[in-house]
Amino acid sequence: xxxxxxxxxxxxxxxxxxxxxxxxxxxxxxxxxxxxxxxxxxxxxxxxxxxxxxxxxxxxxxxxxxxxxxxxxxxxxxxxxxxxxxxxxxxxxxxxxxxxxxxxxxxxxxxxxxxxxxxxxxxxxxxxxxxxxxxxxxxxxxxxxxxxxxxxxxxxxxxxxxxxxxxxxxxxxxxxxxxxxxxxxxxxxxxxxxxxxxxxxxxxxxxxxxxx
Amino acid sequence: xxxxxxxxxxxxxxxxxxxxxxxxxxxxxxxxxxxxxxxxxxxxxxxxxxxxxxxxxxxxxxxxxxxxxxxxxxxxxxxxxxxxxxxxxxxxxxxxxxxxxxxxxxxxxxxxxxxxxxxxxxxxxxxxxxxxxxxxxxxxxxxxxxxxxxxxxxxxxxxxxxxxxxxxxxxxxxxxxxxxxxxxxxxxxxxxxxxxxxxxxxxxxxxxxxxxxxxxxxxxxxxx
Numbered sequence: 001x002x003x004x005x006x007x008x009x010x011x012x013x014x015x016x017x018x019x020x021x022x023x024x025x026x027x028x029x030x031x032x033x034x035x036x037x038x039x040x041x042x043x044x045x046x047x048x049x050x051x052x053x054x055x056x057x058x059x060x061x062x063x064x065x066x067x068x069x070x071x072x073x074x075x076x077x078x079x080x081x082x083x084x085x086x087x088x089x090x091x092x093x094x095x096x097x098x099x100x101x102x103x104x105x106x107x108x109x110x111x112x113x114x115x116x117x118x119x120x121x122x123x124x125x126x127x128x129x130x131x132x133x134x135x136x137x138x139x140x141x142x143x144x145x146x147x148x149x150x151x152x153x154x155x156x157x158x159x160x161x162x163x164x165x166x167x168x169x170x171x172x173x174x175x176x177x178x179x180x181x182x183x184x185x186x187x188x189x190x191x192x193x194x195x196x197x198x199x200x201x202x203x204x205x206x207x208x209x210x211x212x
Numbered sequence: 213x214x215x216x217x218x219x220x221x222x223x224x225x226x227x228x229x230x231x232x233x234x235x236x237x238x239x240x241x242x243x244x245x246x247x248x249x250x251x252x253x254x255x256x257x258x259x260x261x262x263x264x265x266x267x268x269x270x271x272x273x274x275x276x277x278x279x280x281x282x283x284x285x286x287x288x289x290x291x292x293x294x295x296x297x298x299x300x301x302x303x304x305x306x307x308x309x310x311x312x313x314x315x316x317x318x319x320x321x322x323x324x325x326x327x328x329x330x331x332x333x334x335x336x337x338x339x340x341x342x343x344x345x346x347x348x349x350x351x352x353x354x355x356x357x358x359x360x361x362x363x364x365x366x367x368x369x370x371x372x373x374x375x376x377x378x379x380x381x382x383x384x385x386x387x388x389x390x391x392x393x394x395x396x397x398x399x400x401x402x403x404x405x406x407x408x409x410x411x412x413x414x415x416x417x418x419x420x421x422x423x424x425x426x427x428x429x430x431x432x433x434x435x436x
Contacts, residue, residue, distance in 0.1 A: 060436045087290025093229035105218030
């Protein structure tokens with residue numbers, strides 16, 4: 001149910017984004033193949049988050065197309081993405097493990113996967129605590145542990161390293177590396193070098209007709 | 213269906229934990245109804261006459277009180293994005309939200325209603341019809357309210373907006389609910405109570421369709 005078919009590729013053609021009557025970017029074209037890591041860079045307001053939300057189907061596409069290669073009529077990008085925005089989607093009154101157990105059940109993942117997912121970001125010993133007492137970095141780790149929990153081919157990460165310590169950034173790098181190795185793809189807005197080989201960079205600062 | 217029950221379970225947990233606001237509606241219900249006798253005065257006959265109407269108006273207002281946080285809390289912490297992207301149809305997600313709202317607001321109010329009815333001199337043989345009507349009518353309040361909550365999810369302090377949007381649609385529930393509850397107290401020609409109860413059920417069933425479909429459509433617009 002959650003293990004969607006492997007991603008054959010994502011093609012973006014002449015994508016435009018308009019927010020509040022301001023053109024954020026236009027004529028953006030790129031292709032992401034399985035095993036690709038695409039890093040979005042650019043100054044604040046250049047549209048990194050907007051692009052990620054457009055790809056996830058959480059923001060209107062003003063013009064242009066986003067296509068899954070070889071996808072059927074009924075398959076949309078939203079079916080294959082795992083989106084981790086700048087908010088962690090963590091509920092403070094719930095325990096750390098309850099937070100993740102909910103997402104497991106909601107995305108149809110077996111409850112036995114929760115423990116290993118917590119361990120991916122060394123949160124296992126905090127499982128019984130209410131999430132409200134966690135620090136900003138720990139909350140972020142709890143949010144990111146969904147990446148280890150839910151199996152979807154295309155990760156969209158919006159500044160995933162914010163408030164993480166060096167050990168956690170390394171853990172995130174490892175997780176991303178193994179995802180790419182198994183044929184997954186990642187599009188991430190980040191300015192931190194995660195040490196991933198073969199990272200391509202998409203610079204949105206050229207704004208007008210950025211392309212690869 | 214696992215996703216559906218997981219969401220209901222999480223919502224009920226959140227409402228019952230500290231700071232979840234689960235008891236808020238019940239206490240508001242209690243406060244409104246306990247000041248009515250002070251305002252009206254100790255006229256027992258008058259209180260009996262207005263008891264069903266007062267109980268229903270208070271039920272409507274209490275249900276509205278917790279509606280504004282139904283989707284807004286999820287939108288503020290990013291949960292809403294992930295709910296929208298999940299494999300479960302958004303309609304079922306909205307239905308789960310409405311069901312949890314009813315479990316944490318509607319159901320406790322229905323259970324508290326007869327106790328507060330005593331304060332309004334509601335006769336004992338009027339309790340059961342009142343509870344029955346509330347049990348049938350209150351799901352409509354959560355289901356219709358979910359549409360209003362979804363429409364105003366992006367609006368800061370959207371509580372008042374929800375009231376304006378939703379209250380007109382609560383009017384049929386109020387009319388048929390009061391009429392069904394009153395039938396046991398006042399002699400009415402024909403079987404007006406039964407008819408009202410049937411119509412109240414019809415309103416709830418229609419809301420069962422309108423609520424999830426309308427709420428999901430509104431949410432899809434809201435996240436974009």
